Amino acid sequence: MKREPQIFRPDKLKNSILFLGCSAFVTIGIFILDRDPKIGWGCIIFFGLGVIISLIQFYPNSTYLKLTDEGFEVKSLFRFHFTKWTEIKDFRQGQIKGNKMIFFDYTDKHKKWKSGKEVAKFLSGKEGAIQSSYNIKAEELLNLMKEYKLKSK
Template sequence: MLNWSPGAIKGTVGVGGLGMLMWSISSLDKLHVHFWVAFVAALLPAIIFAFVTTDFLSERVVKPAQWFAIAWYFAVALVSLLIAAYRGFERSDAFFVIFVALGAWPCIVAIRALRGLSRHLPTPRAQFHQKSFENEIVFRANRMKAFLMLLVSMGFVAIGFFMRYDEPFLGWATICFFGLGIPVFSIMLIPGLSYLKLDRSGFEICSFWRKHMTQWADVVSFELISIQRTKMIGIHYRPGYARQKLGRAISSTLSRVEGGVPCQYKISAQEQLSTMEAWHARYSRSD
């Protein structure tokens, strides 16, 4: 079964749904189909993949639901393509082919998993050997998610552009809201904006050029956690650690850990955890 994070689902199947919607949006009036009906039909597979999961339901429910989402995605893609062919292809249609193909990728992954043919993809190799320690290691952020969310924002802005004639308020509201995401996600593509650095004294998290350093000696242990299917490295601080008391108390109430390190770098979550544990064991007791 497909068990991707909601962000990955929105950035792939959701983007594919937007592409299909853009193929057919100019013909909805002629077909006497309301925009919201087409909107829900295009995004239904993304909704199913994101919310019908084994985190909340049994496999007996999730498996047929995912099969339905896969079949629905390809059926709507075919209908949208036929609608675009009927009205006549335009140059912009070629751009949305990329969107639809991107959405087909997780559907194919889900088919392989549901049929028992999936194979574990090789874990990205670390840039070092875990048993060897350097002065510092820097993991750069994986910018693919930001790129996918940029495509989502651009897709919704394009939808709002076409909607503004029939529903001016809703169209312009869509353009303004999702238009704000375009500069944000564009900035996130800048190299060096976000990273995780490990050195002999501790680990440093940088996000939007804001840096936060934590000493190895202040940490008791790490663990891999999942919050709404988004993986993070949970932090348990030593007794007596005095910084960020309020934030740690809130975090502990919500997720059983006092802090977290995002898993958004060019390394798997499990390998990131193993690496941080190795460095913690090596340097938390050093002078």
């Protein structure tokens, strides 16, 4: 029996905190321009990009995670990629600098992103990862992804 796709959107609270934090640092950068222009402009440019990214994530369908019977699609800043369940070996939950994530390794059939997978494996011990910044808890997402993968066999 075919299931309806499940779509998870970015957590609005986390995104609002990102927006407010970046906006505060842009404001600080503006106030210190007279005393230290390099640091002031650095704050304005770096955190200004954070403001822009957080605003884009409020835009509908710019960022999401979609689970289907065939695989999962990750869309971020209007760019997306689709991965079939059959291309994944396993899933596990982990953290990078306190941020919960879902890690996974690809099967030998998966030939895309060879250098990207090597870098990810070096940094995290796994070839791929999905952030837990969606409107679902990391543990629930992990269990759901395992369930989808199991039913895809």
